[in-house]
Amino acid sequence: MTNMNGTVEQQHVDALIGIVGSGNCLSAGGDMTGYTVDYRGIFAGAALAVVRPANTAEVAAVVRYCARHGIPIVPQGGNTSLLGGAVPDGSGKAIVLSLVRMKTIHEVDPQNNTMTLDAGVTLHAVREAAEAAGRLFPLRIGSEGSCQIGGNISTNAGGTAVLRYGNMRELVLGLEVVLPDGEVWNGLRALRKDNTGYDLKHWFISAEGTLGIITRAVIKLFPWPAARAVAFAAVADPGQALKLLDLCKQKADTCLTAFELISAPALALSLDALGEDAPVSGDHPWYVLIELSSGQGQAQLDAMLLDTLEGAIEQALVMDAAVAANQAQAERMWLIREEISDAQTRTGGSVRCDISVPLSRIPEFVQAATEDVLREAPGARMVVYGHMGDGNVHFNPLRPESTSAADFLASHGAAITRLVDGRAAQLNGSISAEHGIGIAKRDELLHVKSRVELQLAWALKRALDPRNLMNPGKVLPPVGSLADAGTP
Amino acid sequence: MTNMNGTVEQQHVDALIGIVGSGNCLSAGGDMTGYTVDYRGIFAGAALAVVRPANTAEVAAVVRYCARHGIPIVPQGGNTSLLGGAVPDGSGKAIVLSLVRMKTIHEVDPQNNTMTLDAGVTLHAVREAAEAAGRLFPLRIGSEGSCQIGGNISTNAGGTAVLRYGNMRELVLGLEVVLPDGEVWNGLRALRKDNTGYDLKHWFISAEGTLGIITRAVIKLFPWPAARAVAFAAVADPGQALKLLDLCKQKADTCLTAFELISAPALALSLDALGEDAPVSGDHPWYVLIELSSGQGQAQLDAMLLDTLEGAIEQALVMDAAVAANQAQAERMWLIREEISDAQTRTGGSVRCDISVPLSRIPEFVQAATEDVLREAPGARMVVYGHMGDGNVHFNPLRPESTSAADFLASHGAAITRLVDGRAAQLNGSISAEHGIGIAKRDELLHVKSRVELQLAWALKRALDPRNLMNPGKVLPPVGSLADAGTP
Numbered sequence: 002m003t004n005m006n007g008t009v010e011q012q013h014v015d016a017l018i019g020i021v022g023s024g025n026c027l028s029a030g031g032d033m034t035g036y037t038v039d040y041r042g043i044f045a046g047a048a049l050a051v052v053r054p055a056n057t058a059e060v061a062a063v064v065r066y067c068a069r070h071g072i073p074i075v076p077q078g079g080n081t082s083l084l085g086g087a088v089p090d091g092s093g094k095a096i097v098l099s100l101v102r103m104k105t106i107h108e109v110d111p112q113n114n115t116m117t118l119d120a121g122v123t124l125h126a127v128r129e130a131a132e133a134a135g136r137l138f139p140l141r142i143g144s145e146g147s148c149q150i151g152g153n154i155s156t157n158a159g160g161t162a163v164l165r166y167g168n169m170r171e172l173v174l175g176l177e178v179v180l181p182d183g184e185v186w187n188g189l190r191a192l193r194k195d196n197t198g199y200d201l202k203h204w205f206i207s208a209e210g211t212l213g214i215i216t217r218a219v220i221k222l223f224p225w226p227a228a229r230a231v232a233f234a235a236v237a238d239p240g241q242a243l244k245l246l247d248l249c250k251q252k253a254d255t256c257l258t259a260f261e262l263i264s265a266p267a268l269a270l271s272l273d274a275l276g277e278d279a280p281v282s283g284d285h286p287w288y289v290l291i292e293l294s295s296g297q298g299q300a301q302l303d304a305m306l307l308d309t310l311e312g313a314i315e316q317a318l319v320m321d322a323a324v325a326a327n328q329a330q331a332e333r334m335w336l337i338r339e340e341i342s343d344a345q346t347r348t349g350g351s352v353r354c355d356i357s358v359p360l361s362r363i364p365e366f367v368q369a370a371t372e373d374v375l376r377e378a379p380g381a382r383m384v385v386y387g388h389m390g391d392g393n394v395h396f397n398p399l400r401p402e403s404t405s406a407a408d409f410l411a412s413h414g415a416a417i418t419r420l421v422d423g424r425a426a427q428l429n430g431s432i433s434a435e436h437g438i439g440i441a442k443r444d445e446l447l448h449v450k451s452r453v454e455l456q457l458a459w460a461l462k463r464a465l466d467p468r469n470l471m472n473p474g475k476v477l478p479p480v481g482s483l484a485d486a487g488t489p
Numbered sequence: 490m491t492n493m494n495g496t497v498e499q500q501h502v503d504a505l506i507g508i509v510g511s512g513n514c515l516s517a518g519g520d521m522t523g524y525t526v527d528y529r530g531i532f533a534g535a536a537l538a539v540v541r542p543a544n545t546a547e548v549a550a551v552v553r554y555c556a557r558h559g560i561p562i563v564p565q566g567g568n569t570s571l572l573g574g575a576v577p578d579g580s581g582k583a584i585v586l587s588l589v590r591m592k593t594i595h596e597v598d599p600q601n602n603t604m605t606l607d608a609g610v611t612l613h614a615v616r617e618a619a620e621a622a623g624r625l626f627p628l629r630i631g632s633e634g635s636c637q638i639g640g641n642i643s644t645n646a647g648g649t650a651v652l653r654y655g656n657m658r659e660l661v662l663g664l665e666v667v668l669p670d671g672e673v674w675n676g677l678r679a680l681r682k683d684n685t686g687y688d689l690k691h692w693f694i695s696a697e698g699t700l701g702i703i704t705r706a707v708i709k710l711f712p713w714p715a716a717r718a719v720a721f722a723a724v725a726d727p728g729q730a731l732k733l734l735d736l737c738k739q740k741a742d743t744c745l746t747a748f749e750l751i752s753a754p755a756l757a758l759s760l761d762a763l764g765e766d767a768p769v770s771g772d773h774p775w776y777v778l779i780e781l782s783s784g785q786g787q788a789q790l791d792a793m794l795l796d797t798l799e800g801a802i803e804q805a806l807v808m809d810a811a812v813a814a815n816q817a818q819a820e821r822m823w824l825i826r827e828e829i830s831d832a833q834t835r836t837g838g839s840v841r842c843d844i845s846v847p848l849s850r851i852p853e854f855v856q857a858a859t860e861d862v863l864r865e866a867p868g869a870r871m872v873v874y875g876h877m878g879d880g881n882v883h884f885n886p887l888r889p890e891s892t893s894a895a896d897f898l899a900s901h902g903a904a905i906t907r908l909v910d911g912r913a914a915q916l917n918g919s920i921s922a923e924h925g926i927g928i929a930k931r932d933e934l935l936h937v938k939s940r941v942e943l944q945l946a947w948a949l950k951r952a953l954d955p956r957n958l959m960n961p962g963k964v965l966p967p968v969g970s971l972a973d974a975g976t977p
Binding site: 110113114115156157159163165167168180184185186187188190191192194195196197198199200201203204206207208209224241243247250251252254255256261295296297305328357358359360361362371388391392393410427430431432433434435436437438444449450451453454457458460461463464465476477486 | 598599600602603644645651653655656659660668672673674675676678679680681682683684685686687688689691692694695696697712714726731735738739740742743746783784785788793820846847848850876879880881917918919920921922923924925926929934937938941942945946948949951952953964965977
């Protein structure tokens with residue numbers, strides 16, 4: 002244990018304890034690793050202290066103290082970022098400000114279809130509270146048990162229901178934010194329409210805590226979709242999958258809730274991990290998982306799905322398909338889809354790329370990126386899956402079985418990322434469709450964004466946080482590097 | 490004609506002619522009133538010149554010239570703003586930069602459901618081009634023949650299909666903007682998901698040209714909704730209308746496209762103007778117009794609407810209802826709804842308030858605001874109509890028949906605005922749900938926004954436009970007035 006008595010650091014810690022209480026301020030004397038290392042153990046930093054305020058007033062007091070003393074602040078929700086966005090750097094100079102104690106749901110208004118809540122409420126608790134009121138909160142991502150709504154908003158989370166309901170950005174109506182100077186902006190409006198000038202909430206959504214700390218939000222709820230129908234279908238290639246998607250939109254319109262693409266190697270990983278059989282027999286190169294949902298009758302929705310699949314078989318878009326006969330089978334199909342990511346982590350040796358392109362270019366992207374990767378790393382398994390309905394695929398080449406994870410990543414990791422992201426950029430796509438930027442993808446932005454765009458981002462950052470104390474080093478490439486930025 | 494030969498003004502005009510050509514630069518020698526006065530003739534200003542660039546490069550050259558010489562710029566689309574947002578002040582120092590010549594549709598991608606187009610394309614042309622590709626562009630507002638997509642984006646237009654499709658903000662995927670220093674930001678992405686840091690497009694949407702000039706956009710298209718079913722129903726009061734709305738959501742889910750409230754005096758005005766009979770016989774205090782639409786069959790949608798209305802009659806939510814038997818009847822019902830605004834203009838003596846509140850508080854708002862207004866102006870006719878499904882009503886008290894328009898507005902205009910907007914603010918609502926701020930509502934923001942919020946807006950404005958040359962005087966209350974702002 003470091004002895005900090007009498008040091009400036011100890012004075013800071015004492016002052017922070019004065020705001021949040023000693024039980025909610027961890028410092029060098031305690032174990033901070035739950036807050037200074039991300040949940041996958043990839044990004045490890047150090048902190049002056051971990052501070053867990055109980056409410057907005059305490060957050061504001063902590064921020065004011067830090068602003069006065071030039072102490073950087075890393076806001077943290079459930080610490081489930083994949084890109085190191087929520088952990089501090091190694092200097093030990095920053096505090097981590099965890100929203101974990103702020104978990105009150107203040108209001109559920111079923112008639113206005115809104116919920117007002119603290120930033121620290123877990124996504125799981127949000128969904129449960131909505132359901133208890135007969136409403137749906139549609140955000141659906143793997144980490145729902147740990148991730149917090151404030152983090153979901155700060156990173157503009159995506160997931161498997163974006164096709165019908167939009168990204169997190171589209172699900173937010175109002176925010177309360179503690180600004181870098183410790184002032185509180187109360188923008189907790191619960192309105193569908195409000196055209197009174199600049200819409201400030203959008204500044205903070207996807208800013209990953211670099212412009213302030215989201216402390217409360219008003220989010221949208223939806224009628225509970227009583228009926229759900231799920232199918233798994235085998236298709237020849239992403240081009241056929243795209244045609245199938247068009248058909249689904251035409252037949253099912255807004256009932257189409259999810260349309261997930263899955264490559265054969267991705268399916269194999271998941272089935273191995275689960276010890277399950279494929280929902281569709283035979284060997285096929287590609288699969289899709291389709292979900293329809295509605296507030297109307299189950300029978301009607303089932304008929305709609307069958308009609309769609311029959312049309313697809315007639316047009317030879319689908320090689321084989323299985324429809325979930327009940328909700329348990331539907332859950333099993335989803336489990337197979339959702340297991341892919343964890344199965345891949347356990348197997349080791351994946352290069353994870355989270356790209357999007359205009360939907361019409363998905364087939365072209367998959368083909369070109371596959372060729373690029375196989376030229377670079379012959380034998381790599383093309384684990385490709387994700388939210389094709391949104392133009393977003395997780396394109397995650399996996400080591401050949403005969404190559405170790407460490408060797409594969411050392412020899413090919415960086416090159417594969419560059420190749421895949423480069424293809425996405427070339428097709429006017431995004432190198433981070435839903436995972437955000439954090440620290441891991443920050444400097445890649447220099448290759449895909451123009452100097453003008455990065456300077457604009459810095460203009461807002463500087464205007465709100467002139468001393469660069471809010472989550473410094475994240476999202477924005479350093480000012481000094483902008484001269485190197487591409488100019489698309 | 491003023492002789493400007495040799496003056497600084499003439500030098501500026503000559504330089505601008507050098508960029509856009511003499512045919513596209515009107516100055517003191519020509520009639521500029523089509524650009525310096527709004528279409529209703531309420532806001533009249535003066536300009537140094539009206540400049541009509543042909544493309545982004547010319548816009549950028551004009552902006553660079555003006556930046557160098559400190560010349561203010563008022564960007565203008567179809568000049569259909571209701572709040573004076575697109576006309577210059579009376580000083581004659583600013584130029585009007587009209588996007589009228591930039592009307593190219595660059596790409597329609599039906600598979601990606603996107604259109605890439607110049608800012609000056611009229612909304613009508615957008616909708617036609619979408620339809621020609623079998624797609625819907627859903628924005629629906631009265632001025633579609635004249636208003637331009639750039640103006641729709643700059644003001645975040647709303648209209649009658651927001652309930653299903655969202656505001657203009659939700660319909661934009663990418664933008665190209667000429668910034669106040671004349672640099673061009675190319676953010677023309679056609680992606681549903683792109684989480685690469687700050688989402689700059691949202692800064693410019695609803696900024697009414699105060700942060701830059703939108704020159705191109707990528708907008709979302711939707712499957713063409715082949716089936717449409719429309720009904721007109723009489724209800725006892727807004728509380729019953731709200732219950733009917735809940736029932737519609739439950740029965741029709743996302744097929745519910747519009748839900749418009751209409752008060753009896755609003756209906757009477759429109760029917761008089763059109764020489765039509767009411768779609769529902771008898772005298773009723775309130776009405777709603779309901780539209781369902783879908784890509785599925787007409788018969789199915791008709792059955793859904795009938796089922797909904799039968800449920801409503803069973804629950805005594807509806808006193809009487811008429812269903813459009815064909816598309817011609819549906820158009821007629823819509824015409825009755827859409828005529829209200831013009832009928833009111835012709836009658837004269839309306840105080841127009843465009844408010845929103847949380848949906849659950851609409852009945853409370855209507856009752857309280859009605860009582861307030863009738864206390865202030867006994868005999869005023871309560872013309873109330875609009876997009877109840879979005880929590881947005883146009884609450885437009887009209888002079889008693891026996892009072893002249895001029896007398897009514899002089900005696901009660903300001904007081905009624907204050908009362909109605911005050912009620913909206915008290916119920917956590919908005920004083921401009923869809924019309925924007927322009928010049929007319931600018932200083933009202935001091936009563937309904939906090940100092941913190943207005944200072945944040947100025948922080949961005951100052952960062953991007955430090956010399957305040959882009960549409961100066963619009964949207965943002967003067968910095969000197971912020972100390973007076975309310976602190977909700």
